[in-house]
Amino acid sequence: xxxxxxxxxxxxxxxxIRELVSFRLSxxxxxxxxxxxxxxxxxxxxxxxxDLAVIDVSMPGLSGLEVxxxxxxxxxxxxxPILLLTARAQDADVEIGLAAGAxxxxxxxxxxxxxxxxxxxxxxxxxxxxxxxxGLRAVALR
Amino acid sequence: MSAAFATRSTAELLAxxxxxxxxxxxxxxxxxxxxxxxxxxxxxxVGYLELLTDPEAEPLTEQxxxxxxxxxxxxxxxxxxxxxxxxxxxxESGGVLLDREALDLGAIAEDCxxxxxxxxxxxxxxxxxxxxxxxxxxxxxxxxxxxDNLLSxxxxxxxxxxxVTVRVARTESTVLLEVADTGIGIPPEEQAQLFSKFFRTRGxxxxxxxxxxxxxxxxxxxxxxxxxxxxxxxxVSKGSTFRVALPAEEWPGLREVT
Numbered sequence: 001x002x003x004x005x006x007x008x009x010x011x012x013x014x015x016x017i018r019e020l021v022s023f024r025l026s027x028x029x030x031x032x033x034x035x036x037x038x039x040x041x042x043x044x045x046x047x048x049x050x051d052l053a054v055i056d057v058s059m060p061g062l063s064g065l066e067v068x069x070x071x072x073x074x075x076x077x078x079x080x081p082i083l084l085l086t087a088r089a090q091d092a093d094v095e096i097g098l099a100a101g102a103x104x105x106x107x108x109x110x111x112x113x114x115x116x117x118x119x120x121x122x123x124x125x126x127x128x129x130x131x132x133x134x135g136l137r138a139v140a141l142r
Numbered sequence: 143m144s145a146a147f148a149t150r151s152t153a154e155l156l157a158x159x160x161x162x163x164x165x166x167x168x169x170x171x172x173x174x175x176x177x178x179x180x181x182x183x184x185x186x187x188v189g190y191l192e193l194l195t196d197p198e199a200e201p202l203t204e205q206x207x208x209x210x211x212x213x214x215x216x217x218x219x220x221x222x223x224x225x226x227x228x229x230x231x232x233x234e235s236g237g238v239l240l241d242r243e244a245l246d247l248g249a250i251a252e253d254c255x256x257x258x259x260x261x262x263x264x265x266x267x268x269x270x271x272x273x274x275x276x277x278x279x280x281x282x283x284x285x286x287x288x289x290d291n292l293l294s295x296x297x298x299x300x301x302x303x304x305x306v307t308v309r310v311a312r313t314e315s316t317v318l319l320e321v322a323d324t325g326i327g328i329p330p331e332e333q334a335q336l337f338s339k340f341f342r343t344r345g346x347x348x349x350x351x352x353x354x355x356x357x358x359x360x361x362x363x364x365x366x367x368x369x370x371x372x373x374x375x376x377x378v379s380k381g382s383t384f385r386v387a388l389p390a391e392e393w394p395g396l397r398e399v400t
Binding site: 017020024087108113 | 185186188190198
């Protein structure tokens with residue numbers, strides 16, 4: 001089965017930023033689902049595994065880093081590209097995020113255009129590697 | 143008697159030490175919190191501004207576009223203030239942590255000059271370069287910050303029709319970065335304080351030049367961390383020249399840069 005539009009999961013506790021990211025990514029043609037905390041993000045991901053996840057690092061309850069680790073631990077999302085949104089510009093925080101399994105990050109405040117480009121390139125890479133190893137990923141991105 | 147006194151003061155010192163450590167930790171936590179709390183609303187401001195001024199958005203009237211550019215400039219100022227405060231806090235709590243690699247200081251300076259060109263053109267200031275490829279072992283982000291800060295100061299304090307020159311060169315033992323301007327200059331009695339935190343010259347205050355007084359103290363902290371030196375030569379109404387000298391040590395891989 002071919003998914004017509006890549007599904008992107010956006011998790012941020014700030015409503016304005018959820019709308020910002022969701023608006024910009026919808027305009028790029030993605031289907032966007034949003035979660036306002038880590039628990040909701042994991043529940044949504046378990047119900048329908050996204051093709052990519054954009055996750056805020058500092059959320060109440062489960063942090064973005066914990067969500068990243070949980071997504072990596074679940075077979076359905078083990079190789080889903082994850083992009084972190086972080087307000088902490090220090091390099092140590094970024095390293096922790098990447099070590100937790102994230103593929104990329106943007107530092108707040110970010111340019112929506114830049115975010116959209118990074119999302120596109122991560123989806124592109126994921127699609128290419130799913131072609132190289134078709135058994136690994138059950139998604140087809142168009 | 144003296145033993146009891148000594149014991150008490152040791153206990154007191156320990157308590158005082160603990161208290162200071164708590165204060166220090168509170169300061170770090172406060173900075174992290176403030177940084178996060180400020181960056182989140184700024185993300186909305188900057189992000190939605192971009193959506194409004196995007197080519198795909200509804201066309202704006204000239205006045206709307208101008209007002210939005212003012213909002214955008216103010217947001218940028220806030221952001222650079224937050225970055226400066228964070229960097230300063232980092233410096234205060236144990237110094238700048240350098241991520242060193244073999245770099246070309248000339249290329250870094252060229253990049254900084256390129257991004258300063260629009261500002262220079264708007265101010266009617268000639269921006270000149272005498273830049274040679276110059277290998278250095280340093281932290282890319284920090285060294286860019288040094289050039290950016292010196293360049294932005296030079297442009298701020300140089301009136302219309304003046305010029306700013308950026309030089310990068312290497313001698314036997316030193317890598318030199320020089321930013322010279324034909325600006326308002328700094329009186330001798332103020333030169334010693336220039337690199338202190340939050341210090342602003344009377345000239346800057348009188349002319350209402352925007353700034354926090356953090357730029358040069360950040361420059362000094364970064365240069366110190368690289369084992370270098372920074373100084374200034376200036377004459378009122380003639381201009382200022384800031385000179386940064388970094389040790390030109392031989393490091394593995396440094397040759398590959400040239």
